Amino acid sequence: xxxxxxxxxxxxxxxxxxxxxxxxxxxxxxxxxxxxxxxxxxxxxxxxxxxxxxxxxxxxxxxxxxxxxxxxxxxxxxxxxxxxxxxxxxxxxxxxxxxxxxxxxxxxxxxxxxxxxxxxxxxxxxxxxxxxxxxxxxxxxxxxxxxxxxxxxxxxxxxxxxxxxxxxxxxxxxxxxxxxxx
Amino acid sequence: xxxxxxxxxxxxxxxxxxxxxxxxxxxxxxxxxxxxxxxxxxxxxxxxxxxxxxxxxxxxxxxxxxxxxxxxxxxxxxxxxxxxxxxxxxxxxxxxxxxxxxxxxxxxxxxxxxxxxxxxxxxxxxxxxxxxxxxxxxxxxxxxxxxxxxxxxxxxxxxxxxxxxxxxxxxxxxxxxxxxxxxxxxxxxxxxxxxxxxxxxxxxxxxxxxxxxxxxxxxxxxxxxxxxxxxxxxxxxxxxxxxxxxxxxxxxxxxxxxxxxxxxxxxxxxxxxxxxxxxxxxxxxxxxxxxxxxxxxxxxxxxxxxxxxxxxxxxxxxxxxxxxxxxxxxxxxxxxxxxxxxxxxxxxxxxxxxxxxxxxxxxxxxxxxxxxxxxxxxxxxxxxxxxxxxxxxxxxxxxxxxxxxxxxxxxxxxxxxxxxxxxxxxxxxxxxxxxxxxxxxxxxxxxxxxxxxxxxxxxxxxxxxxxxxxxxxxxxxxxxxxxxxxxxxxxxxxxxxxxxxxxxxxxxxxxxxxxxxxxxxxxxxxxxxxxxxxxxxxxxxxxxxxxxxxxxxxxxxxxxxxxxxxxxxxxxxxxxxxxxxxxxxxxxxxxxxxxxxxxxxxxxxxxxxxxxxxxxxxxxxxxxxxxxxxxxxxxxxxxxxxxxxxxxxxxxxxxxxxxxxxxxxxxxxxxxxxxxxxxxxxxxxxxxxxxxxxxxxxxxxxxxxxxxxxxxxxxxxxxxxxxxxxxxxxxxxx
Numbered sequence: 059x060x061x062x063x064x065x066x067x068x069x070x071x072x073x074x075x076x077x078x079x080x081x082x083x084x085x086x087x088x089x090x091x092x093x094x095x096x097x098x099x100x101x102x103x104x105x106x107x108x109x110x111x112x113x114x115x116x117x118x119x120x121x122x123x124x125x126x127x128x129x130x131x132x133x134x135x136x137x138x139x140x141x142x143x144x145x146x147x148x149x150x151x152x153x154x155x156x157x158x159x160x161x162x163x164x165x166x167x168x169x170x171x172x173x174x175x176x177x178x179x180x181x182x183x184x185x186x187x188x189x190x191x192x193x194x195x196x197x198x199x200x201x202x203x204x205x206x207x208x209x210x211x212x213x214x215x216x217x218x219x220x221x222x223x224x225x226x227x228x229x230x231x232x233x234x235x236x237x238x239x240x
Numbered sequence: 241x242x243x244x245x246x247x248x249x250x251x252x253x254x255x256x257x258x259x260x261x262x263x264x265x266x267x268x269x270x271x272x273x274x275x276x277x278x279x280x281x282x283x284x285x286x287x288x289x290x291x292x293x294x295x296x297x298x299x300x301x302x303x304x305x306x307x308x309x310x311x312x313x314x315x316x317x318x319x320x321x322x323x324x325x326x327x328x329x330x331x332x333x334x335x336x337x338x339x340x341x342x343x344x345x346x347x348x349x350x351x352x353x354x355x356x357x358x359x360x361x362x363x364x365x366x367x368x369x370x371x372x373x374x375x376x377x378x379x380x381x382x383x384x385x386x387x388x389x390x391x392x393x394x395x396x397x398x399x400x401x402x403x404x405x406x407x408x409x410x411x412x413x414x415x416x417x418x419x420x421x422x423x424x425x426x427x428x429x430x431x432x433x434x435x436x437x438x439x440x441x442x443x444x445x446x447x448x449x450x451x452x453x454x455x456x457x458x459x460x461x462x463x464x465x466x467x468x469x470x471x472x473x474x475x476x477x478x479x480x481x482x483x484x485x486x487x488x489x490x491x492x493x494x495x496x497x498x499x500x501x502x503x504x505x506x507x508x509x510x511x512x513x514x515x516x517x518x519x520x521x522x523x524x525x526x527x528x529x530x531x532x533x534x535x536x537x538x539x540x541x542x543x544x545x546x547x548x549x550x551x552x553x554x555x556x557x558x559x560x561x562x563x564x565x566x567x568x569x570x571x572x573x574x575x576x577x578x579x580x581x582x583x584x585x586x587x588x589x590x591x592x593x594x595x596x597x598x599x600x601x602x603x604x605x606x607x608x609x610x611x612x613x614x615x616x617x618x619x620x621x622x623x624x625x626x627x628x629x630x631x632x633x634x635x636x637x638x639x640x641x642x643x644x645x646x647x648x649x650x651x652x653x654x655x656x657x658x659x660x661x662x663x664x665x666x667x668x669x670x671x672x673x674x675x676x677x678x679x680x681x682x683x684x685x686x687x688x689x690x691x692x693x694x695x696x697x698x699x700x701x702x703x704x705x706x707x708x709x710x711x712x713x714x715x716x717x718x719x720x721x722x723x724x725x726x727x728x729x730x731x732x733x734x735x736x737x738x739x740x741x742x743x744x745x746x747x748x749x750x751x752x753x754x755x756x757x758x759x760x761x762x763x764x765x766x767x768x769x770x771x772x773x774x775x776x777x778x779x780x781x782x783x784x785x786x787x788x789x790x791x792x793x794x795x796x797x798x799x800x801x802x803x804x805x806x807x808x809x810x811x812x813x814x815x816x817x818x819x820x821x822x823x824x825x826x827x828x829x830x831x832x833x834x835x836x837x838x839x840x841x842x843x844x845x846x847x848x849x850x851x852x853x854x855x856x857x858x859x860x861x862x863x864x865x866x867x868x869x870x871x872x873x874x875x876x877x878x879x880x881x882x883x884x885x886x887x888x889x890x891x892x893x894x895x896x897x898x899x900x901x902x903x904x905x906x907x908x909x910x911x912x913x914x915x916x917x918x919x920x921x922x923x924x925x926x927x928x929x930x931x932x933x934x935x936x937x938x939x940x941x942x943x944x945x946x947x948x949x950x951x952x953x954x955x956x957x958x959x960x961x962x963x964x965x966x967x968x969x970x971x972x973x974x
Binding site for chain 2 (some may be wrong): 094104115116120122123125127128134135138139142170171173174175177178179180
C-alpha cells in the first residue's frame with residue numbers, strides 16, 4: 059500500500075540522515091583550541107571596533123536580526139551600504155568637480171542619504187562626518203565640502219576593510235566548526 | 241889545621257851518581273811541597289770533604305818528607321854539624337808523622353772503601369727505580385689510552401664507526417704496524433677480513449673458522465700470541481727480508497640479543513666471535529708487554545659491549561619504525577574503511593532516492609491505471625506490474641535497512657510517542673488488505689499498557705507491521721489477533737522477574753494467526769536472511785525473507801527477544817516479541833517537531849506590513865527588523881509605488897519621512913483618501929531622524945498614527961507593534 063511505502067521511505071530517509079551526520083561529527087581537540095582562539099580574536103576585534111567608534115549600537119541591533127532564516131543579513135546590509143557609499147560619494151565628487159557651479163542641493167541630498175544609510179547600519183564615524191558635511195553644504199563652504207568628502211571616502215573605506223576582516227574571521231570560525239560568539 | 245864539625249859525605253861530591261841523587265832529591269822536594277798545595281786547592285774547591293784532620297796530617301807528613309829531601313841536598317857536600325842536626329830533626333819528625341798517618345789510614349781506608357760500595361749500590365737502586373717509574377708511567381699511559389679508547393668506542397652507536405675507531409685507536413696507542421678484524425660470515429663457517437688499519441685488503445678474503453690457531457684464540461678470553469705466519473696474520477705479501485713483528489690475537493665476543501637473560505650473564509657457550517689481530521712493527525725488536533696485552537683484552541671487551549649496545553639500539557629503532565609504519569598503515573586502513581563506509585552510505589542514500597523515484601512512478605501510475613477501464617488481460621498485466629513493483633520496493637527497503645544494521649551503525653532514535661495510537665495506525669494500515677482477504681483482525685491492548693512511552697517509534701512500527709503483515713500474507717483463512725501487554729518477566733532470564741519500574745517496562749506483542757503454520761523444524765531458519773521455507777504457500781506470497789531478520793535486529797537493539805511458536809503445518813502460528821520501552825512523564829502528546837526552529841512571535845505572525853523608504857540600506861534594515869518579528873513585509877521605494885502596491889491587507893505602513901520637504905507627508909493624505917473606512921485603513925507610522933515637537937505636530941496634522949525615531953531597535957519595534965495593534969495609535973515611542 060502507498061502509506062507503508064511512505065512510511066518506509068520516511069524511515070530510510072531518517073536513518074540515512076542520522077548515519078551521515080553521525081559519521082561526520084567528530085570533535086578534534088586541536089580544532090577546539092583553534093576554534094577558541096578564533097572566537098577570542100573575533101570578540102576582541104569586535105569590541106575594539108566599538109571602542110574605536112567605528113560601530114555603534116545600531117550594528118548590534120543588526121546582528122540581532124540575523125538568524126537561521128536570514129543567515130547573511132548583516133553581510134547583505136553592510137555590502138549594500140558600501141555600494142551606496144560608493145555611488146553617493148562619486149555623485150558628490152562629480153558635483154563638487156564643477157568648482158564654480160556646484161549644485162549644493164544635490165550634494166546636500168546625497169549627504170542626507172548617506173547620513174540615513176550610515177545611521178541605519180551603525181557606521182558611527184561616517185555618520186558623524188556626514189553631520190559636519192551637511193553643515194558645510196548648508197553654508198556652501200566649498201573647501202569644507204571637499205575636505206569632508208575626502209574624509210568620508212577614507213572613513214568608509216577603512217570601515218569596509220575592518221568589516222571585511224571581521225567577516226573573514228567569522229568564516230574561519232564557521233569553517234572550523236565553531237559558533238560565532240555573540 | 242882547623243877542626244870543623246863538618247861531616248864528610250861518604251862519596252865524593254863530583255861523582256855522577258851523587259849528581260843524579262842531588263837532582264832527584266831536588267825534584268822530590270818540589271813535588272812533595274806541591275802536593276799539599278794541590279790538595280788544599282782541590283779540597284777548598286769541593287764542598288764536602290769529611291776528613292780534614294787526615295788531610296792536615298797527610299799534608300804535614302808530605303811537607304816534612306819534602307823538607308827532609310830538601311835538607312838532604314846539603315848533605316852531598318861537606319856540611320856542618322848544624323845541617324846534620326836539622327836533617328836529623330826533620331827525619332825524626334817525619335818519622336813520627338808518617339807513623340801517625342799510617343796508623344790513621346788503617347782506620348780511614350775501610351771507611352772510604354765502604355762509601356764507594358754504598359755509592360755503587362745507590363746508583364743501581366736509582367737505575368732500578370727509574371726503570372720502574374718508566375714502567376708505571378707507561379702503564380698509566382696505556383690506562384689513559386684505554387679510557388680514551390673506550391670513550392671513543394662508546395661515544396658512537398654505529399657499528400662500523402665503533403670497529404673502525406677501535407682499530408685506529410689501538411694502532412695509535414700501541415704503535416702497531418697493522419691491525420685487522422675478522423668477522424664471522426653468515427654461515428658461521430668462515431672468518432672474513434672486515435677491517436684493516438692500514439692497507440687495502442681484497443674483498444672476500446676469508447679463512448675457515450676451524451683452524452687450530454683460531455680455536456686456540458677463541459678458547460680463551462686472554463690475548464694470545466700467535467705466529468706471524470698463521471693465515472690470519474699474513475695480511476701482507478711476504479717479502480722475505482722482513483723480520484715480522486710479534487702478533488697477538490684476541491677474541492671479541494659478538495653478543496646476540498637473544499643471549500641476554502634477565503637474571504644471568506649471557507651464556508658464552510653459544511657464542512659467535514670476531515677475531516682481532518694486532519701486529520707490532522717488523523724489525524723493531526719490540527715485544528708484547530703484559531700491560532699491552534691487558535690493554536688489548538680490555539679493549540676487546542669494551543668493543544663487545546659497545547657492539548651489543550649498537551645492536552640493541554638498532555633493534556629498538558627498527559621495532560619503533562616498524563610500529564610507526566604499522567600505525568600509519570592501520571590509520572590509513574581505518575580511514576579507508578571509514579571512507580568506504582561513508583561512500584557506501586552516500587551511495588545507498590543516493591541510490592535509494594534514485595531507485596525510489598522511478599519506483600514511485602511505476603507504482604503510482606500502475607495504481608492509477610488500475611482505476612481505468614481495462615480488459616481482463618490488461619488488468620491481469622497491470623496487477624502483476626503492481627505486485628512486482630511493490631515487491632521490489634519492499635526489497636529495496638529491506639536491503640537498505642539490513643545493510644545498515646549489518647555494520648552495527650544503526651542506532652535507535654528515541655522519542656516519546658503514543659503507543660495506543662501506534663497500534664491503531666498499524667491496524668488501519670493492514671485492515672484494507674485483511675478485509676480483501678476476508679481475515680478479521682482484532683486488537684487487544686492490555687489495560688495497564690502505558691499510553692505515552694519512550695522508544696523508537698518508526699522501528700517499532702516496522703517490526704509490528706512486518707509481523708502482522710506476515711500473518712496476513714501467510715493466512716488464507718481464519719482470524720488474526722494482535723495482543724499487546726506488559727510482560728512481567730525478562731524473557732532472556734525467565735526466572736528473573738522484572739518489576740516495571742518508573743522508567744522502563746517490557747512490551748510484549750503477540751500476533752496469532754490460523755493460517756499456514758510452520759514446520760517446527762523450520763522455525764530456527766526463519767530469522768536468517770534470505771532463507772525461505774519451501775512450502776508452496778509461502779513461495780506464492782513472495783517476500784524476500786529479509787523482513788524477519790530485520791525485525792529480529794531491531795528487537796535486539798531494543799534489548800528484547802522475538803520468537804515464533806507453531807503447532808505444525810496448517811495449524812497456524814504465533815509470533816511473539818518483547819521489547820524494552822521507556823515510560824514517559826509527559827501527559828501531553830507531542831506533535832511532530834516544527835520544521836522551522838526559529839521562534840517567531842505569534843503576535844505578529846503573518847502580519848502584512850508595507851515599508852516605504854527611499855534609502856535602500858535603511859529599507860533593508862527595517863525590512864529585516866520586521867521579518868525577524870514574523871511580519872510579512874513588502875517594500876517600496878517611492879510614494880507612487882506605495883499607493884500602487886498598497887491594499888487593504890496591509891495592516892501597517894512604515895514610511896520614511898527623513899527627506900526635507902512636505903512631499904512624503906502627502907502620501908499619508910492620499911492613503912486617507914483611498915481608505916475612507918477607518919477599520920480598513922492601515923496604520924501609518926513615520927520613521928524619522930529627528931524627534932522635535934514640530935515633526936510630531938506635522939505628523940499628527942497629516943493623519944499619521946505614530947512616529948518612530950530612526951534607527952529603531954528590535955525591542956523598540958516589538959513594543960511599538962504590540963502597542964499599535966492594541967491601541968491603534970502611538971505617539972509615545974519617541
